[in-house]
């Protein structure tokens with residue numbers, strides 16, 4: 001079976017040749033003597049145009065085929081230098097694989113993204129989502145390629161865990177206990193539970209990733225993570241994928257260099273391999289997309305410390321809903337202002353106050369800030385969060401106790417600082433935010449096949 005991808009890329013080679021293609025009818029315009037079927041074959045962004053006429057035995061049936069019908073077409077490729085599409089197929093036969101009634105929701109008109117979200121099982125058939133999910137797949141591949149080319153080891157960290165890596169208490173608990181029974185009895189007995197203790201879905205694979213970095217030096221994870229954040233925004237999902245590299249014998253500077261190279265590699269990869277999709281996004285979704293992506297790959301990312309960033313932002317406090325002062329956690333409005341108005345390109349913010357960052361980050365000499373880095377990008381805000389890790393056993397123990405965490409839960413983690421501790425650093429890239437960034441799609445719900453957000457778990 002021929003694919004649209006092969007045909008579009010090499011149509012001249014197939015001129016006058018017979019091919020068989022299959023796919024779904026996107027539109028069907030017929031007259032008494034001939035008609036045009038436009039077919040989405042799923043392998044390429046552009047649909048294939050098929051011309052049929054009365055020489056075909058089932059002309060009457062074909063001319064009445066509804067949008068959405070699954071068909072198999074045999075015919076001759078004809079290159080059409082003067083037409084909009086580079087070639088068409090003159091059908092010898094059109095066979096119906098699966099009929100489609102006329103109440104098919106995806107008729108030929110533009111639907112809103114909101115409406116399409118309500119039919120997530122059908123939306124992959126639309127232009128927009130064909131483009132989004134093909135680019136999503138390519139970005140995943142580019143990420144593996146980037147790390148594998150650099151000899152990083154891919155580690156599969158557990159999804160069910162007893163630790164709260166980020167210490168933010170936003171975990172989904174995992175249990176086999178009957179919640180109704182617990183409510184009736186008014187007490188929880190973990191002896192009745194599968195793991196005999198409270199466990200949750202992971203918010204990050206970092207801690208387990210660090211243990212492997214202390215053996216392989218350079219590793220990465222790439223898997224689902226879960227957060228029960230009560231934030232109903234366009235950038236938060238309860239189930240999202242994260243890429244977490246961890247590098248040993250490395251510091252914050254090495255970490256930033258790696259992050260910048262990775263982002264540029266991904267964007268270059270997509271610009272090379274998904275040209276048609278990016279052009280579509282640039283035309284219909286975000287008119288500044290291509291210019292922005294070109295700018296990202298050709299400029300050096302900005303760098304600013306949290307303290308400097310706060311000074312810059314304080315000058316614009318009258319423009320913010322939430323006022324900026326040293327010590328606050330930067331909000332999306334501040335992050336976007338920094339990257340869109342002040343730097344006008346991606347920018348690393350480093351050295352945040354320890355109070356607003358996780359326990360594992362390396363304390364700076366000032367004893368007030370930690371060696372953290374967030375990468376902020378226009379239109380999204382934070383896309384990466386990372387840090388150099390505290391590698392000093394005593395300081396790490398002190399921080400764990402200070403935060404009221406239980407040191408015994410982190411024995412394995414503390415061992416890393418005991419047995420041949422090294423400087424090390426790492427970061428987490430939010431995969432969906434990366435897809436948003438590369439496509440210009442503004443809502444995280446539109447870059448995940450089946451999004452899970454506050455109050456929503458369809459299918």
Ligand code: 4AD
Pocket residue numbers: 165166203204205206227229235236237238240242244245382383384385386387426427428429430431432433
């Ligand atoms: O900044 P975060 O919380 O960092 C960590 O989890 C570290 N353990 C990473 C590391 O150092 N290995 O999350 C990392 C990134 C964020 O920058 C953001 O892009 C994404 O994960 N992210 C989310 N994406 C979608 N929905 C959510 N609810 C997200 N929370 C974080």
Ligand code: MG
Pocket residue numbers: 374382384385
């Ligand atoms: Mg963060």
